[in-house]
Amino acid sequence: MNEPLWRRRVTGVWQAWSEFWFAPAMADTLAVLRIGTGLMLAYMHLIWWMRIDAWMGATSWLDRHTIAQFHSQEYKWSWLWWFDHPIGIRVHQMVAIALSLMMAIGWKTRWSVPLSWWMGLMVAHRMTGMLFGLDQIVILLAAYLSVGRSGDRWSIDSRQSGGSLESEPGGSWNRIATRLIQTHLCVIYLFGGLGKLRGGMWWDGSAAWYALASYEYQSLDLTWLGRYPMMVSLATHATLFWELFYCALVWPRSTRPWVLSMAMAVHAGIAIALGMVTFGVMMMLANLAFIEPEVMRRIFRGVRRWLAPGPSDTATQSAQVRR
């Protein structure tokens, strides 16, 4: 009652911080991210597998000794620096694919998720030189999903528990994992935007044109947009401002739908027009971290009802038809 003002303020800040990071949360959103990330990890390992000798073999493009030497001044390490035997690398990738699929279907998630992340990390440190944003976002998501209990929903684990996991209110670890993904996304977009501020093309509005005119990236020809410089410059500045202010505007409920819609549009554009479907999909998936688990649960319940109407829904529909 008679607490000094400073103490009340400190307590208030601490309570807000604790609420932000540690309030229990259900696993619905994380489960969606787990399924998407697991499938993408499996696909990435499969693509390495297709030319496994050229990527990881003894005479690969960048052999293991070269990569180990390349990182000798850094704290990077991969056990794939130790072997390049054809059988060894194939077994490694088979295990990695199996773990990623286990992660996706939610089987033994308490260890299949961290192990999938670890296998992804080992491959990333081996495959230096061939990586891009996709690897960054997938490993980031797998790392944070290892913290939460994403297997409590839409998983083999939850089925095997007879639904008891699904009815649990969730724990602080789910909240921590979600917040880590959200804050990391804010860091990515903030520095993505700040980086663009260093370039003149993002200031004069021509950057979108040069992205569209990049033949090696292009998967859909949108160069006709170049005939409309107003539109191109508007798209450039919209992207720039969205990236810069994402970290602030994604938190208030009133602006969040707009910011997330813009994220979906930008990443869908990158996926469709710039040939980076995998990266675009994963960025869209990561943005779903801002959808509350309760909302996600309602969405999926609606989808489930729509796909397989229950007896009560069928009765309602029949009544509507009769009317």
Added chain:
Amino acid sequence: MAADRGKGNRQQSAAPLVHGILSLLIALHLAGIVAEPLRFFSRSPVLEGAPYALSLRRWVAPYVEFFYWDHGYFFFAPNPGPNHLLEVTRLDSDPSEASSRWPDRQRHWPRLDYHRHFMLAEFYHGLAVAPQPDPQEAQRPDLLARWEADRQRFLAIDRSIRRHLDEELEGRSYRLDRIEHPLPDPDQFFGDRLRLDDPRSYQVLPDAMAPATTLVAPGSPSSPVMEGAKR
């Protein structure tokens, strides 16, 4: 009942301590994930980054490097720039079938496979260092040492790529070039009706590999030896 209450009380009293420890770990992690973007963003022609950012990056290096958090997130920044490819020209075959490029939309499929090859070509280009230091570098020992280290780094990557090509081409002689594909501005594209993949728009970059020779830089303690050059 009493036991449950006791357990609940213990959990409640432990929560601030656990939350405190977790908060500290979260704060350290957040410092880690901003360290590399801060350093990368704040670099200039004079400094490698803002001094505080460099210091932070050094402190968190083991954590961010091992766990793959060391990214600058400069997607299409500071500007969308030219693309780079690798071209291998076989010197002993019919000229019409002599060259192949990495990446190649036809050969490298699915798209992720194409992108892996594309990144390899960009990586190789990004590391390329001229075979001789420029005059300014040659006069300053610190710049010269740096040029030499960068050159050695590039040569190690180059040797590995050549070993791979040697095997793929079964020992035939070839030339490896870096190709630059600049982005056309709207005037070039619409005015000159230049196709995006017009062969004239691809430029072979010089000094992809100097002739096999021993380079001795003035004042240099060692001399990098070019290996595997097959020009």
